[in-house]
Amino acid sequence: MRTVEMRASLHGARTIMQVSKPESAQGKPLSYRPDIDGLRAIAIVSVVVFHAFPDAMPGGFIGVDIFFVISGFLISSIIFRQLDQGRFSFTDFYVHRIRRIFPALILVLASCFVLGWFSLLPEEYRQLGKHMAAGAGFIQNLVLWKESGYFDVESDMKPLLHLWSLSVEEQFYLVYPLLVCGLWRARMPLRNSLVLLMLASFALNLWWVAQDPVKTFYLPFTRVWELLAGALCAFGVMRKGVAFSTSSFRLPHLPSIHLRSVLGLALLLCGLVLIDRHRYFPGAWALLPVTGAVLLVSSGPQAWVNRHLLSRPLLVWIGLVSYLLYLWHWPILSFMHILTPTRPGAPLPLAAVALSVLLAWLTYRLLERPVRFGAKSWMVPALLALLLSVTATAGYNDFQRNGLSFRLATHYAEQPLFVGTTDATCTADGGAGLEFCRQSRPGAPTIVVIGDSHAWHLYDGLASYAAQNGDIIGMRAVGACLGFSGVSADTKRHDCAPARDSIASAARQASVRTVVLSARLDIYDRELPGEVFEGALRDMLATLTAAGKKVIFVMDIPILDFHPKYCLDISMPLRPKTTSLPNCAIQQAVFAQHTQHYRETVNALLRQFPQVQAFDAAAPLCDHQQCWAMKDGQLLYRDYDHLSTIGSTLVAQTLWPLIHPIPQPGLRAAATKASPARKRS
Template identity: 55%
Template sequence: MPPSPATPPSLSHPAYRPDIDGLRAIAVLSVIIFHASPRWLPGGFVGVDIFFVISGFLISTIMFGSLAGGGFSYAEFYARRIRRIFPGLVLVLIATLAFGWWVLLADEFRQLGKHVLASAGFVANLVLWGEAGYFDTVVETKPLLHLWSLAVEEQFYIFWPLLLTLAWKRQHLLRWMGVAVGLSFLLNVGLVVRHPDAAFYMPFTRVWELGAGAMLAWVAWRRGPGAAPLPGHQLMGAAGLACIVAALGLLDRYKAFPGFWAVLPVLGACLCIAAGPQAWFNRRLLGSRLFVWFGLISYPLYLWHWPLLAYARVLQEGFLDPPRVLRFGALGASVLLAWLTFRFVERPLRRGGRGVVAGLAGAMVVLALVGAAAQLRWLLPRNDDPSIQAIMNASADWVYPEALKPFTFEGQGFERIDGGEREVLLIGDSHVEQYRARALALAERKPDEVSTLLFATRGACPPIPNLIEDRDPICGERLSAALDLVRTPAVKAVVIGGCWGCYFDVDQSPPAASAPPPPDHYYYRDTQGQRHMLRGGDGVDQSIAALGRLLAEIRAMGKTPYLLLNIPVGADFEPRSRLTGNRLERMTAAPVTPMAPLPPSQAALHERLRQLALANGAIPLDPMAGLCRPDGQCVRADGQGDPVYKDATHLRAAYVREAATFLDTALLAPASR
């Protein structure tokens, strides 16, 4: 019932349950061990899903008690959230931003500023979702990556109280919670394969996890405080822990997650909570002093551990994994920092009044402004040498798909540049996408001559039928749609390209007898379903033969096939390899010679593919004609010393725009050439 006018609404405080703190301990320890060494606990990331269930349970328990009592106070609710969330978060954001100013380079610090701004506004999940993609920064080096989950929770805390308040007045609380949970779960399952980044980061695909805890809270609240344990509560506790253990051991980062797989940790957490503090496992294990202690510091531990691990990776050359002793040393330091934060920051401020709330909110606003200043380059990092900036400019020099018009074919989203009636379809991976800069330049400079250009591409997806990238199930679907697009009458020419050196220039020497075979996610699958690995097998020969058959098939359709040959790739062409010095001291960019040698294996592959094109009626498009000299030396920097490469395997847009003239024969209408 609504509160009486004489009774100010306030929040109900549920009885403390040590076993829930113990469940928090399992969640946070799983996450930090996974982040330090995924091999030790491949499914440790499900700790976040356990946190979601716990949050939904506790917050909804508070709300049900308040709605049934004096009423729910939004002001008190959010003030309490600020006292709970902001102290540790403000401290970690300050420390992360300060250390980033000292060690990061210009583009890295700018991105950190954007993430500080997003974290202060609790929209980090949406920003990270927008960044996700083939050319996204290595996620292990984003110091605030982990705050996506905190943003999801805070977004839940905005709309969930509104939903419960409205449903409470209409006496249909459980029904509306069930509807929200069901729709969220269906959205999660529907997106996880085709749009995995959206399924992972979107708040609406995570509501069902928090909502599961809320529905459990409703059942517990209706039974009343001090109710007898549920029938079978001992079995529930054991089954819940078994589900969590199964999730930790069976899942890994390559599973389609959350999806159906997330049911395991969510169900496990729900069963553990439903079992109650009287269940043997809850009382003796989750309620033990060690587990409760880790549970009490779980929030600051979660906040601290990832920036320490991320900066440890940043300080390694090439963003390599630090030695194990350093990674677990970082975890030890995060435990110490978490306890200090809990003892001397969180606990004192949690009992503060309105002044503390206003001060914490003001500090978060200031952090947001500093983050915005860093993102806008008004605040520069310590390492801002102009020679480094030239490398950063090259790394960011890429034409994104927003520059092209989107279109859909057979449910797949492609891009286009409108031109004449003749349509040219470009199929491939990011090595075709890198030439969008030339295509756009032709459309601007020769609008009456350029063909309509269709880009059917996806990063890291090889454009050869039955050449499988098993980490990305969308590759096959997109290639199938692209090949159907070839058959449409308007398409007159087809350009096929890829990072041929990445796929085919592989070491075929067998590993030592004592060593496991090298991991490889690319293989050719024959008509009998047998796998032919590119590395250590005959998959390269099988794949190149399939590419030849594809070119011949396109020719037989009456279309003109073009084979886009490979560019030089490797560490010699990586602009960041010029960085010298130490991030903790001073860094500069060393000058390099404008040329670098073409590896003999890449030269042999280049000639093999050229002959393959000619043998199957295709026209070879040769980037090396302009990049490499007859003596095997290839361009890596222009006359001013600026890189012509974006990274070790892609050309930058500024170079492509002017120098990739070898493409013009395919992209312009025949009469204009």
């Protein structure tokens, strides 16, 4: 049997078979398939466009699912063929993976570490260090899953977020060869075993996706079916010995490879158009990209789409560098967001994509090819493994040492932000299971704050005043859920209805005199039908007033169009200067325009409930020209739309006299009652 050396990529570059009249185990010839690189090109272009211009291709993230199918196919082709030939070696398999994956990964991790040194604040750099260690250890998907939550850092601010998919594949590569070799040597039915595993993984994916979409998205157990779909394509090839025959994996009513390839492309296009981030994904929706990729791969290089479209030189070249482009593009886009105080316009993402393509090509020519196809000494993979370990250690050291704050030329003090969303006192008093549940001290609360996360960020300020007056204040809320209405602005939110009774019962307790309702109203006004939004508010107000509660309705705070951390005067070589945000504020006219519709809706509704008092939370934060994110050198916000502890205290200073009309010693505040004639919006 003549030597066949087949090197397959993970996400990107070209599949190369270095052959001398290559043959399969049955003597049938094999050849390089440019259409596989073309399919990779479709996948990586989809992902890059989605990340750079998400509105242009809302389903572009399905490119990762296409990569999973290709990876399962290529890796299985290697393993099956070498097992058939009796020459499979775990050492050779993992050495090839190290040569393929490690060089560019080390370069990208090191580049992010250096760039972050000169641009990231300590808490940002600390998170980067954690993600470096997780990415180098191929557990980034698990770390991101554990980090996920309502107040997780925005994805744009995580330069190594994209390594989750690489982690899923590496976890697959660690287990899969052992499983296949064990089944092969035990002479167990390999195809049937893979089918059962694929179906089990797919079923788990369907079961979990509505209960916990984040877990389903990141964990390997609910993703492995996509890789196994590619593996079954490879099985059909190896068993029949005919290049990409599907005799053992035949699809009914598709006798023509040309029709199969056209249908496969159509399914991919449908996925790009129909799937977006609001869908439960992967779930059943992932069948579109996975089935489409399976049809295209199984069609073979002679199918019309594969030969005339996927084998175009430009697509083949993009596929050649696609793994490298995948590694480079997201850190560059992420640092672009981090280093741009306001939302970047179209030219910046275009420049970032162009730079990513250039770096991918240079990395391929100067690093990947020399390492992959250079000297075969054992020292090369050993050195790569050592360098990746050093990179992981550097990241973990950064994480353990809180972001290496000594890098800053001037003293930097972290701004006080909220630290907790739940506490034991609250959960013990009937708030178990709520995302935001806090109580100032044990006992029956006299004041309850309900809503979503905009109820949570008022709590600390109000709790400080409640402690002075003998009140017990409780907060019950769920992110993106409008009070106890059970209505959500997020279609993926599945815990609003279950939390409804818990929040409502807390608000209706006999001990409660005052209920404060606070939510990010612009989201509900924009995402919900008008009658649903108004009906939810009306039902809550009617329930609370009928129960004899004093109700205070909070008109929401301004939403920033920049991150408040850019207001900090930090001297770093690549950090944007505060001169780019000289006032650290948004224009009051912009705020008024943004909130006009929901304020008109709410004001009209409140006229039906004259006993409900309205409080304008924007009043302490705005003057007639601007709404501030920082005052007297202290941040009033923790992110784009949530107050810091200082901001919460400032708003509570004005809100508290409305809760307790009798002026308290030391308080210099005046309540304001919103009306159509006096709008802060």
